[in-house]
Amino acid sequence: MEGSRLINGEKIDLGVCYYPEHWDRSLWPEDLDRMLAAGLRTVRVAEFAWSQLEPREGEYTYEFFDSFLDLAQAKGMQVIFCTPTATPPAWLTEKYPEVLNRDMEGHPICHGSRRHYNYNSPVYRKLCRNIVERSAARYGRHPAVVGWQLDNEFNCENDTFYSESDTEAFRLFLRERYGTLENLNRAWGTVFWNQTYTDWGEVYVPRKTNTNSPNPHQQLDYYRFISHSVCTFAKEQADIIRRYCKPGDFITTNGMFGNIDYQRMKAESLDLLMYDSYPNFAYCLDGYDPGDPMKDRNWSRNLAEVRAVSPVFGIMEQQSGANGWNTRMEAPTPRPGQITLWTMQSIAHGADYISYFRWRTCTFGTEIYWHGILDYSGRENRRLREVTQVSDKVAKLREVAGSRYEAKVGILRDYDNIWDCRVDRWHERVESVSQNGLFVALQQAHVPFDYVYLENPLTPEELGRYEVLFYPHASILTTERAKMLNDYVAAGGTLVMGCRTGYKDQNGKCVTDYLPGLAAQMTGTDIPEYSFVPPDQGQSMVDWDGVQVEAPVFNDLLSPVGDGAEVLGVYTSGYYAGTPALIRNTFGKGRAYYFGGAFPPATASVFLRKLGIAEPWGNVVTLPAGCELAVREKNGKRYLFVLNYLPETAEVTLRTELTDLLERSPVSGRIEVEKYGVRVFSLEKSRQP
Numbered sequence: 151m152e153g154s155r156l157i158n159g160e161k162i163d164l165g166v167c168y169y170p171e172h173w174d175r176s177l178w179p180e181d182l183d184r185m186l187a188a189g190l191r192t193v194r195v196a197e198f199a200w201s202q203l204e205p206r207e208g209e210y211t212y213e214f215f216d217s218f219l220d221l222a223q224a225k226g227m228q229v230i231f232c233t234p235t236a237t238p239p240a241w242l243t244e245k246y247p248e249v250l251n252r253d254m255e256g257h258p259i260c261h262g263s264r265r266h267y268n269y270n271s272p273v274y275r276k277l278c279r280n281i282v283e284r285s286a287a288r289y290g291r292h293p294a295v296v297g298w299q300l301d302n303e304f305n306c307e308n309d310t311f312y313s314e315s316d317t318e319a320f321r322l323f324l325r326e327r328y329g330t331l332e333n334l335n336r337a338w339g340t341v342f343w344n345q346t347y348t349d350w351g352e353v354y355v356p357r358k359t360n361t362n363s364p365n366p367h368q369q370l371d372y373y374r375f376i377s378h379s380v381c382t383f384a385k386e387q388a389d390i391i392r393r394y395c396k397p398g399d400f401i402t403t404n405g406m407f408g409n410i411d412y413q414r415m416k417a418e419s420l421d422l423l424m425y426d427s428y429p430n431f432a433y434c435l436d437g438y439d440p441g442d443p444m445k446d447r448n449w450s451r452n453l454a455e456v457r458a459v460s461p462v463f464g465i466m467e468q469q470s471g472a473n474g475w476n477t478r479m480e481a482p483t484p485r486p487g488q489i490t491l492w493t494m495q496s497i498a499h500g501a502d503y504i505s506y507f508r509w510r511t512c513t514f515g516t517e518i519y520w521h522g523i524l525d526y527s528g529r530e531n532r533r534l535r536e537v538t539q540v541s542d543k544v545a546k547l548r549e550v551a552g553s554r555y556e557a558k559v560g561i562l563r564d565y566d567n568i569w570d571c572r573v574d575r576w577h578e579r580v581e582s583v584s585q586n587g588l589f590v591a592l593q594q595a596h597v598p599f600d601y602v603y604l605e606n607p608l609t610p611e612e613l614g615r616y617e618v619l620f621y622p623h624a625s626i627l628t629t630e631r632a633k634m635l636n637d638y639v640a641a642g643g644t645l646v647m648g649c650r651t652g653y654k655d656q657n658g659k660c661v662t663d664y665l666p667g668l669a670a671q672m673t674g675t676d677i678p679e680y681s682f683v684p685p686d687q688g689q690s691m692v693d694w695d696g697v698q699v700e701a702p703v704f705n706d707l708l709s710p711v712g713d714g715a716e717v718l719g720v721y722t723s724g725y726y727a728g729t730p731a732l733i734r735n736t737f738g739k740g741r742a743y744y745f746g747g748a749f750p751p752a753t754a755s756v757f758l759r760k761l762g763i764a765e766p767w768g769n770v771v772t773l774p775a776g777c778e779l780a781v782r783e784k785n786g787k788r789y790l791f792v793l794n795y796l797p798e799t800a801e802v803t804l805r806t807e808l809t810d811l812l813e814r815s816p817v818s819g820r821i822e823v824e825k826y827g828v829r830v831f832s833l834e835k836s837r838q839p
């Protein structure tokens with residue numbers, strides 16, 4: 151980001167979320183001094199502070215944030231200023247109740263918590279434009295301000311909207327998409343169960359229906375519509391801010407939530423995306439899964455998702471204390487070392503700015519147990535000492551800033567299929583197993599990977615950066631995407647697809663082609679029959695050259711087509727024992743694999759081994775499965791992060807001489823990484839084996 155004072159490739163910075171409106175003003179100077187002493191040089195403010203700026207309709211007051219920003223400037227503290235639209239004030243929702251969101255049964259989501267508005271109310275849009283313009287005009291040129299956050303966590307907590315304004319806007323969205331009702335009826339297959347529409351006024355956002363099963367094609371378009379609503383809401387704000395902000399000041403938003411096409415939002419409105427990382431969710435009292443081998447390491451999956459939108463990103467909220475609302479999410483405090491570990495997890499994946507949530511724990515409201523760095527009293531504590539140590543460490547990682555996460559393996563994604571999974575349990579069942587299975591296997595075999603979104607056309611060269619691509623269950627396959635895949639494989643790439651590929655069109659309607667539809671030719675595969683694995687059959691097993699792999703959930707029964715197609719594996723269980731389960735097809739210079747099942751961790755790890763992509767850095771470092779390896783690269787120099795998530799010491803072997811960046815010394819051979827410990831090594835280009 152050219153000219154930016156944060157995330158500019160020169161250093162990694164730390165900051166913190168602060169709520170000046172939660173504390174007596176007399177505390178501000180001391181709080182800022184203590185932040186700066188701890189190495190926290192940027193604060194994010196104002197995301198829920200509409201009433202501080204417009205206490206009554208049309209009455210704007212700036213004294214509060216003028217004082218705070220002037221103080222910040224005097225102290226040398228940088229500020230990320232937010233638009234306050236996540237929490238419309240009581241005067242607003244009372245006077246204009248139509249701005250409230252509604253649940254599917256039509257009940258209003260009332261004032262008293264947050265995110266109670268809908269994106270499509272014209273009056274809310276207008277009031278938001280007003281407040282955003284007032285704030286941007288007042289603070290856009292303030293010297294302390296370095297960037298802007300839009301709203302707070304679009305779609306957090308609730309990603310569905312059923313107000314009257316949503317129905318009105320949905321009709322417009324559909325008219326634009328389909329032109330005529332006839333086209334809409336065809337796209338949604340409304341002839342089924344006599345749903346045919348004869349007037350646009352008969353079309354609604356999904357409503358409560360018998361058996362809670364609305365038309366699936368309508369539902370899919372509805373998720374697209376929600377994304378469209380959020381994206382246009384964000385863009386309206388971003389366009390206003392850009393008219394007022396200083397060159398180099400960035401516009402961002404925080405978090406990743408459902409029903410949002412972040413690729414589009416980034417392209418239209420954001421300089422970069424920021425994420426809110428709370429790995430301690432893994433240890434909440436409800437939902438803790440002792441059998442999950444990943445636990446807090448699962449947040450690396452989310453960070454990879456953020457990177458797919460924004461290769462350069464920041465963390466707007468990094469966990470620094472226990473989670474907990476008074477109503478849910480009870481969790482223990484981070485153990486010594488974990489604040490450092492989770493901060494480094496973010497940096498390892500490409501974050502160059504980390505802002506902790508929050509400075510002091512709030513003494514009132516729903517989040518009294520969502521702890522910040524400091525507890526209620528603000529007394530010095532262990533967590534503040536750890537954060538201060540992190541800032542010393544981050545200073546030593548200066549040269550890492552601006553480097554890019556490096557991966558040779560990709561997992562393909564697209565919103566059609568992501569949203570189809572929400573509509574279609576058959577799809578979701580295989581997808582959830584495989585998304586988890588691939589992540590776990592890649593992590594345990596220390597294979598850095600990227601998520602790659604097929605939203606915009608990608609050239610064979612862009613996709614060709616990846617030696618292997620997995621596209622586990624692309625139920626919806628479009629001609630554009632099929633062409634990208636064909637080109638990638640024909641140019642020499644390796645693509646792995648799993649069961650249930652290519653049986654739907656973009657509306658989520660099933661195609662009448664022989665399956666796997668648009669992937670048939672490239673994979674050299676025909677699917678004459680398919681079934682869920684019968685629940686009384688036990689595991690569905692496949693023999694792959696003597697190796698037994700599980701093909702759970704759903705099985706496509708395969709048959710090879712053409713000279714390039716080779717059967718590599720057959721089912722060994724059930725009535726279809728002996729039927730092909732894995733086909734490899736030579737296509738142009740590359741190879742496409744079609745596997746008849748889903749990919750749980752053990753199956754995915756067999757694929758990594760057989761494809762020769764496990765442990766890609768094995769001649770530099772060997773480490774136990776419980777440690778993550780992440781690699782960032784800049785000008786040919788590599789930065790290797792070893793992250794130990796386990797409550798025990800890990801033994802790691804360095805097979806070549808590396809520089810320990812935190813110790814600033816050369817190191818090789820066997821080393822120990824303490825529990826929750828992190829090491830960061832640099833590997834010179836000339837020393838790369």
Ligand code: GAL
Nearest residue numbers: 302303306426467507517520
């Ligand atoms: C985030 C949110 C913060 C705070 C935090 C803890 O989702 O952006 O405002 O609520 O979670 O609940």
